[in-house]
Amino acid sequence: MTKTVTTVLESLNEGLRTAMRKDPNVILLGEDILDPYGGAFKVTKGCSTEFPERVFTTPISEAAMLGIANGLAMSGKRPVVEIMFGDFITLAMDQILNHASKFHWMYNESVDVPLVVRTPMGGRRGYGPTHSQSLEKHFLGIPGLTVIAPNSVIDAGDLLGTAILESTGPILFVEHKLLYTSSIAKIGQGDWVDFSLEVDGAKYPTATLGFSGVTKHHCTIATYGYNLELAKKAAVELAYNDEIFCEIIVLSQLSPFDLAAIEASLKKTKKLVTIEEAGLTLGWGSEVIAQACEGQPDLLVKRVAAIDLPIGNSKALEDVILPSEQKIVQSIREMLKLN
Amino acid sequence: MMSSHIELYRTMYLIRRFEEQALAEFSTGKLVGTTHAYIGQEANAVGVISNLKSEDVVWSNHRCHGHFLAYGGEPAALAAELMGKSTGIVGGRGGSQHIHWKNFFSNGIQGGIVPNAAGMALSSKIDGRGSISAVFIGDGTLGQGVVYETMNIAALWQLPILFVVENNHFAQTTPVEMAIAGSIVGRFEGFGINATELFTSDVLEILPVAEQVIGKIRSTGCPAAIILNTHRFMAHSKGDDTRDKEMVKKLRQKYDPLQIHGLRLDTADKEPCEAEVNQLIDAAFFHANSADLPSLNGRPA
Numbered sequence: 001m002t003k004t005v006t007t008v009l010e011s012l013n014e015g016l017r018t019a020m021r022k023d024p025n026v027i028l029l030g031e032d033i034l035d036p037y038g039g040a041f042k043v044t045k046g047c048s049t050e051f052p053e054r055v056f057t058t059p060i061s062e063a064a065m066l067g068i069a070n071g072l073a074m075s076g077k078r079p080v081v082e083i084m085f086g087d088f089i090t091l092a093m094d095q096i097l098n099h100a101s102k103f104h105w106m107y108n109e110s111v112d113v114p115l116v117v118r119t120p121m122g123g124r125r126g127y128g129p130t131h132s133q134s135l136e137k138h139f140l141g142i143p144g145l146t147v148i149a150p151n152s153v154i155d156a157g158d159l160l161g162t163a164i165l166e167s168t169g170p171i172l173f174v175e176h177k178l179l180y181t182s183s184i185a186k187i188g189q190g191d192w193v194d195f196s197l198e199v200d201g202a203k204y205p206t207a208t209l210g211f212s213g214v215t216k217h218h219c220t221i222a223t224y225g226y227n228l229e230l231a232k233k234a235a236v237e238l239a240y241n242d243e244i245f246c247e248i249i250v251l252s253q254l255s256p257f258d259l260a261a262i263e264a265s266l267k268k269t270k271k272l273v274t275i276e277e278a279g280l281t282l283g284w285g286s287e288v289i290a291q292a293c294e295g296q297p298d299l300l301v302k303r304v305a306a307i308d309l310p311i312g313n314s315k316a317l318e319d320v321i322l323p324s325e326q327k328i329v330q331s332i333r334e335m336l337k338l339n
Numbered sequence: 340m341m342s343s344h345i346e347l348y349r350t351m352y353l354i355r356r357f358e359e360q361a362l363a364e365f366s367t368g369k370l371v372g373t374t375h376a377y378i379g380q381e382a383n384a385v386g387v388i389s390n391l392k393s394e395d396v397v398w399s400n401h402r403c404h405g406h407f408l409a410y411g412g413e414p415a416a417l418a419a420e421l422m423g424k425s426t427g428i429v430g431g432r433g434g435s436q437h438i439h440w441k442n443f444f445s446n447g448i449q450g451g452i453v454p455n456a457a458g459m460a461l462s463s464k465i466d467g468r469g470s471i472s473a474v475f476i477g478d479g480t481l482g483q484g485v486v487y488e489t490m491n492i493a494a495l496w497q498l499p500i501l502f503v504v505e506n507n508h509f510a511q512t513t514p515v516e517m518a519i520a521g522s523i524v525g526r527f528e529g530f531g532i533n534a535t536e537l538f539t540s541d542v543l544e545i546l547p548v549a550e551q552v553i554g555k556i557r558s559t560g561c562p563a564a565i566i567l568n569t570h571r572f573m574a575h576s577k578g579d580d581t582r583d584k585e586m587v588k589k590l591r592q593k594y595d596p597l598q599i600h601g602l603r604l605d606t607a608d609k610e611p612c613e614a615e616v617n618q619l620i621d622a623a624f625f626h627a628n629s630a631d632l633p634s635l636n637g638r639p640a
Contacts, residue, residue, distance in 0.1 A: 027465070053465075059495070064454040064488035071458015071472075075396075077465070079458075094485075098448045099455060107439035108429035 008156045009180035012043050015157025016080070019164040020051050026164055027072055028055045029065050030082030040084045041120050041180055062088055066095035066117065073115040073170075074103065080164055086121035086174065087130050093138075100170040101144035115170045116163045122176040122226060122277055123322055128313035134278040134306075136174045140255040140287070146204075147255040149174045149225040153185040153197060153207050154252055162203060174254075176226030176277070188212070194236065204253035206261040211239060217247040219332055220265040222288055223275040224251045227323065231275050234328035242338055246273075254284065259291050266292060271300045273332055277322060280305035302335045304328050342389050347542050348600055349612050350389075351381035354405040355597055356620045357414055358573075361404070361421060365577060369628055370421055374435045377405030379540070379572035382596035383505050384409035386545025387473065387565065390553045394470040396442045396463075398456040403436060403445035406475055410443045414619060418627035426626075431633040450476065450483030453502075457489050460498040464560065471499040471556050479510025481519055481526065493562040494530040501556055502527065502534075502564040509582065511575040527564040534564040540596040543603075570594050 005011050020026045028047055030039065034057045038045030048055035058065045062083060069079035083089045089096075100113050123132035139147050148163055148171055150156035156179075163171045183190075187197040187209075198208040209232070210217055219238075223231045228250045235246040247265045251257060266272055272292055274285030285303035293299055307321045332338075342350075358378045364370040377384070380402075388397065388409040399406040407417060412428070420427030421435050428438045436447035446452050456474035463470045480486060481504070493500050504523055508515045527534035535552055537545060545567065552563050570590045574580035580587070601609060 056496070059488070059491060061485075061488035061492065063451075063485040064457070064492055067451060067454020067485060067489065068458035068461060068492065071455040071460070072462050073458075074455070075459045075462035077462050094448060094451055095454070099446065099451050102437075103439075106429065106433050106437050107444075108432050110429070110439055 005157070006183055007180065008150065008152055008182050008184060009042060011155060011157035011184060012150070012160055012175065013045055015160040016043060016164070017047060017050065018157070019161045020047060020054065023078060023165055024054070025076060026054065026078045026080060028080050028082070029058055029069055031058055031060055031084050033057050033082055039082060041177065043118065043175070044082060062091035063095055066092035067099065069115050070095060070100050070103070070113060073100070073113045074111050078114050078164055080116045080118060083117060083119035085131050086119040086135055087133050089117070089119055089135060092117070096139070096145065096170065096172070097142055101142050104169055105144055112168045113170050114167045116167060116173055117171070118160070118173045118175060120175045120177045120180070122178060123311045123318055124178055126313060126315055126318065129310040132311040132318070134276070136172065136254065137276070137278040137283045139172050140284060142255070144169055145255070146171045146253065147174065148172070148204050148253055149176070150179065150252065151207070151225055151228045151250050152179065152182045153187070153209065153228065153250060154199065154205055159204060159252055166203070174225065178229070179226045182226065182229060191232065194239065195232075200261060202253065202258065206252065206258065207250045208261050208265065209248040209250065211245045214245045217245045217265070217269055219244060219246045219271040219273060219336070220262060220269045221246050221248045221273050221275060222251070222262050223248065224254055227275045227277055230323065230325050230328060233325040234332070237325070237329050238332060242333065244332065244336060244338070246332070259288070259295070262288065262292060263295055266296055266299060270296070270298060271335060273302045273304060273328070273335065275304045275323060275328060277306055279308040281308050300335055302331050304331050344600070344603055345608050345612055347385055347389070347546070348597070348604055348609065349616060350385045350409055351542065351597055351600065352613055353414065353616050353619070354381045354384065354408050356616055357404060357408060357417070357623075360620050360624055361418070362573065362577070364624060371423070372434060373576045374421065375402040375576050376571070376573040377402055379591070379594065379596070380505055380507060380569045381405055382540045382542035382545055382600070383503070383567045383569055386542045387503055387549045389546060390550045391473060392470070394442070394468065396456065396459045396470065396472040397444070398452040398472065398474040399443070399445040400449070400452060400475055400477065400480065401436045401447050402477070403438065407438060407440070407443060407445070412440055412443065415623040415626050416440070418623045419630050422627050423632065424627055424630040425633040426630040449480045450486045453486050454489045457493050457498055457500055460493070460500040461496065464498060469557065471501060471553065473501040473503060475503045475505060477510065478504065478506040478508065478515045478519060478523070479513070481523065482510070487526070490527065490530045490532060494532050497561050499556050499560050500562045501553060502532070502562065504564065504566045505569050506566060507569050507571045509571070509575065511579060512581045523566050532562050532564055534566060536566040536568070538568045540569060540594040541599050542596055543600065
């Protein structure tokens with residue numbers, strides 16, 4: 001590496017290019033991904049210059065793009081598809097749900113579909129109702145589909161490289177837009193000065209972030225992706241203002257998922273708050289809490305998520321609709337009856 | 340590789356007898372769910388697929404039994420799949436519409452198979468393998484947007500793919516006049532894809548045209564289409580035929596591919612051929628019926 005990687009975007013770009021260098025079967029498909037533009041969020045920048053024969057810019061045809069990627073994946077290639085905005089993934093839903101995710105099982109395990117669909121999700125950029133959503137909740141629990149979300153504490157480029165080079169089935173790789181410009185966490189420094197980090201040995205690891213030197217954590221926060229940044233700020237505020245110490249569990253693999261790290265933390269805290277950016281009802285947090293309560297029925301639980309509305313364009317509306325550091329702090333204070 | 344008259348007849352008769360037996364098994368309760376009989380369209384599958392090589396790919400749809408049998412698939416494995424048995428093509432997981440064997444694939448979503456076939460054609464092109472993809476769709480499938488997205492990309496990227504449209508003039512109960520504006524050929528030509536249209540159920544007319552079109556795809560690497568105007572003599576699936584019975588009877592008298600091609604054969608060749616196929620079909624359904632049911636292999640509920 002000639003350049004120091006400091007943001008999640010740079011890490012993803014490096015991970016993608018490294019995967020292309022390692023395996024000539026890696027093929028990119030997407031809209032506007034050719035250099036000099038290099039994709040709407042620049043994750044594919046440089047790829048078409050280095051591998052012109054393996055980068056295919058497509059018409060605005062998400063369904064065909066995914067369908068072609070399925071055919072490539074079933075015939076020896078490792079396609080990586082970029083959906084320009086996560087909101088547009090509904091146009092490819094049929095190919096993901098009724099084709100890519102089903103083929104392996106439905107054909108009696110006689111085929112593999114090693115496919116990665118990368119897409120930016122999330123709001124807070126003022127893009128309005130059809131360019132700001134976190135639609136991954138609709139893809140969780142689909143048999144045969146793995147959903148991965150990078151974050152700032154686990155190497156995002158490595159995560160993407162693993163997904164591209166080692167997958168045997170379709171993977172939806174969800175990149176929050178604000179994560180692109182987020183700095184890669186330096187645990188014990190800067191924003192992360194108070195924290196310690198433990199990472200499990202999973203292929204797509206789960207990280208546990210606790211306050212260094214604190215022997216008793218009071219509450220478990222479970223989250224993924226960019227919302228870790230909000231959780232961190234909320235945890236710091238609660239630690240300094242309320243002397244409430246939260247342990248944060250951040251999952252990279254959302255579906256199917258392993259509850260072990262959350263369960264381990266809950267044995268100590270007995271209190272669980274989930275944070276996600278999608279709408280509250282019937283979401284990721286609901287499932288995490290349901291599974292946690294099936295194992296430990298004596299938990300106090302709380303979901304923090306968006307209000308069940310389209311995401312307004314105005315910043316004032318976005319702020320009200322989406323979860324925030326203050327909403328997390330407030331929810332935890334309410335749960336612990338600190339108000 | 341041209342097949343002999345009797346070989347062509349045998350494959351069409353095999354498809355016919357398989358479908359008749361499958362429909363009959365519903366009344367005995369051995370088959371449940373649904374099926375989409377290919378009766379009347381046999382010459383299409385045989386005429387096109389006889390021209391493909393083992394490394395070529397075939398993508399088929401809900402009405403896939405004829406394509407599968409013309410591809411060389413085992414009738415016993417197909418019968419077992421329809422009966423939901425562990426000895427089925429995909430172990431009873433897919434059933435009538437969702438099968439995979441060698442380079443043959445089918446799926447039950449209208450149009451979704453078209454880009455899958457294009458993706459495999461792209462893979463072949465990237466690797467310089469020289470193999471092609473053939474994808475079978477019906478007139479009803481032409482309502483799906485992804486078909487046109489794929490036509491556009493196949494033409495832009497010059498993919499070696501053959502689009503076969505079997506226009507049987509009815510999408511379930513909807514006549515083609517209520518579903519397709521303009522012409523089918525025009526839809527392909529709009530993307531610069533060469534399309535050849537036939538109005539016949541004579542396998543000897545379909546076979547050489549398919550040979551020529553497929554040969555051109557192989558030599559140029561460009562996509563092409565064959566539109567086969569055809570007629571199904573049975574319901575879309577089961578009990579959903581709203582067509583005039585007299586009209587269907589007349590279609591059958593005029594367009595039955597087995598009648599048309601059968602006239603070319605000597606009785607001395609035809610009768611033992613039919614007897615052999617009848618036995619094969621009886622054995623296929625008998626063995627399928629006595630096979631084990633699948634399980635989830637001890638996976639917890």
